[in-house]
Amino acid sequence: QQQVKQSPQSLIVQKGGISIINCAYENTAFDYFPWYQQFPGKGPALLIAIRPDVSEKKEGRFTISFNKSAKQFSLHIMDSQPGDSATYFCAAATHGIDKLIFGTGTRLQVFP
Amino acid sequence: DAGVTQSPTHLIKTRGQQVTLRCSPKSGHDTVSWYQQALGQGPQFIFQYYEEEERQRGNFPDRFSGHQFPNYSSELNVNALLLGDSALYLCASSKWWGQVYTGELFFGEGSRLTVL
Numbered sequence: 001q002q003q004v005k006q007s008p009q010s011l012i013v014q015k016g017g018i019s020i021i022n023c024a025y026e027n028t029a030f031d032y033f034p035w036y037q038q039f040p041g042k043g044p045a046l047l048i049a050i051r052p053d054v055s056e057k058k059e060g061r062f063t064i065s066f067n068k069s070a071k072q073f074s075l076h077i078m079d080s081q082p083g084d085s086a087t088y089f090c091a092a093a094t095h096g097i098d099k100l101i102f103g104t105g106t107r108l109q110v111f112p
Numbered sequence: 113d114a115g116v117t118q119s120p121t122h123l124i125k126t127r128g129q130q131v132t133l134r135c136s137p138k139s140g141h142d143t144v145s146w147y148q149q150a151l152g153q154g155p156q157f158i159f160q161y162y163e164e165e166e167r168q169r170g171n172f173p174d175r176f177s178g179h180q181f182p183n184y185s186s187e188l189n190v191n192a193l194l195l196g197d198s199a200l201y202l203c204a205s206s207k208w209w210g211q212v213y214t215g216e217l218f219f220g221e222g223s224r225l226t227v228l
Contacts, residue, residue: 006154034215043116043202043219044155089154099145099168100217102154 004092006103013110019077021106023090026071030092034100035064035075038087047088048075080110114139116205116220124226125193133188133223137205141218143167144186146178149200149222158201161186162208190225198227 005024013019023033034049050057050064050073057064063076077084090103117136125131137144143162147155157170161180180186184205190197200222207216 004154041221043204043221045219046215046217049215091154097168098143098160099157099170100147100155102156104154105152 004090004101004103006090006106008106009104010107011109013080013108015080015082015110015112017080017110019080019084019108019110020074021088021090021108022072022074023103024070024072025092027092027094028071029094030101031095032093033064033066033073034091034093035062036089036091036102038089038105044089077108080108082110082112084108085110116141116203116218118201118203118220118223120223121221122224122226124228126228127193127195129193129227130189130191131193131225133190133201133203133225135186135188135203135205135220137184137186137203138218141205141207142184143206143208144180144184145204145206145217146186146188147202147204147219148172149202151199155202158188193227195227198225200224 035047036044037047038044048059048062050066052068061078066073087105087107089105091100119134145160146158149155158172159169160167164180175191177189202222203220204217
């Protein structure tokens, strides 16, 4: 019940295309859903996050869509750029429990 | 402003040995969390230190232990190393407890441990 399932494992997108990564969870106590971006040799960095009181959050080219009833959330990267090539992790946390539960990651490659 | 710094960046050990990894939190931060990231996997929470005490722990055996010093820096110790301990060990720091929820959690670049 503590797992966060992420798909796909890898994704290849052409420059200018839309990248979509999906995550699902079981634990209804989760109330914070961040996405982290990790470049090779670097630690994860927070990209964007959402709380379950909203269904969508947009920051620039990055959008999180959240479906509370389905217990699913997704990351959409619009106008994907080669610089977006990285591994993306969804995660979840519960207020009062100060730790992140990460998905297994999606390796995104954007080709020019 | 230095971010989270970890040392060493890479190290190789053999089964049964012990290892110590070090972390200096971002300036102004006083809480340190450790995560293990196996190859091709997401990071898994090991434990968190605040005020020199372990505040919470993930599902890791007692072979994994830690310490936090008065200057907020932290060490992760792993005894009796197993092949399965090979991973990237990430340190994350924040200003006080509860900052996962605010996004104010910053990761270092990690220490890559290889156990032969």
